[in-house]
Amino acid sequence: MAAERRARREARYHSRRNFSRGSGPVSLVVLCMTVREWRLLVTESTDGATNMAIDEALWRGRQAGTSPPTVRFFGWDPPTVSLGYGQPLDDSVDVAACRRLGVGLVRRPTGGSAIYHDGPERELTYSVLADGTDLGGAGDLLETYRWIAVALLRGLRGLGAAAEIVAVPEAEGPTPAFCFARTGRYEIEIGGKKVVGSAQRRQGTCFLQHGAVILGVDEPRLRTVFPTTRDPLATMTTLEAALGHRPKxxxxxxxxxxxFEEEHGLTLRPGGLSPEETARVAALVAEKYGTEAWLAGTA
Known part of the structure; x- marks a missing residue:
């Protein structure tokens, strides 16, 4: 029975992704939800500017009370390097190589360091957009990091990975250019190496957190786009390495x-973007995430 339920869920994911293929974010009206009933949003792989605009649109909507708390899963097309909000665009990322390889570049609304996001065959990216009250009172930054981390941990262990949460990381030095060069508090490792990298942005008690779950890695490309990172795989691992196969x-x-449902007693209801959210996404791409000024950090 468990296998049948899992197969039905996976078929549902295929159906959702095919429904939105080639047409951008799905535009569906989101019904009113209770605090324990959240929206599940699975969006078709898209470019970096659109992905970041979707996350900010959902976050802004939650702040305004017009969007429900949401868990989102998504991919990247083309593969993209995302920079942290305050990170300089310098020689730690080989911009010329990115252009040559067809790798996109985008600046996130969240902090932290750069990540190379491969396509959905090698990465699943998640985001959680909510208010602290939606979590039953887990209000500050570290509490929300932990709230999300325990759900991620449960999911990865359910796949068979011997994952662990790092509650107290080793002493920190200068912020590295490459996100997976160091594990932060309440991030997740397998065998002492980071497998999920996350970042958060807050406005009051309302937050956006997103992160990359690494399924597999294109090692030559990773080394090319981060030329100043001596050995990216010294501190990074993948689910493929942990499981002996790459999960889909x-x-x-x-x-x-x-x-997320079992750990926190949630009901995740599949949905799409509302017309208001869709309009906000388009505006954010045109006015912010798709601009050279935002990418350069001068906007």
Whole structure:
């Protein structure tokens, strides 16, 4: 029975992703939800500017009370390097190589360091957009990091990975250019190496947190786009390395969906973007995330 339920969930993910293929974010009206009933949003892989605009649009909507608390799973097309909000665009990222390889560049609304986001065959990216009250009172930054981390941990362990939360990381030095060069508090490792990298942005008690779950890695490309990082794989691992096979995007999404529901007593209802959210996404791409000024950090 468990296998049948899992197969039905994976089929549902295939159906959702095919529904929105080639048409951008799905535009569906989101119904009113209770505090324990959240929206599950699975969006088609898209470019960096659109992905970041979707996350900010959902976050702004939650602040205004017009969007429900949301868990989102998504991918990147083309593969993209995302920079932290305050990170300089310098020689730690080989911009010329990115252009040559067709790798996009975008600046996130969240802090932290740069991540190379491969396509959905090698990465699942999650985001959580909510208010502290939606979490039952887990209000500050570290509490929300932990709230999300325990669900991610449950999902990865459900896949068979011997994952662990790092509650107290080793002493910190200068912020590295590459996100996976160092594990922060309440991030997740397997065998002492980071497998999920996350970042958060807050406005009052309302927050946006997103992060990359690494399924597999294109090692030559990773080394090319981060030329000043001596050995990216010294501190980074993948689910493929941990499990002996690379899990599919849909398989990981199903495991994480179930984990959020079971760990926190949520009901995740599949939905799409409202017309208001869709309009906000388009405006944010045109006025912010798709501009050279935002990418350069001068906007």
């Amino acid at each position: 995007f849909e398989e990981v999404a199903v495991a994480l969906e179930r984990a």
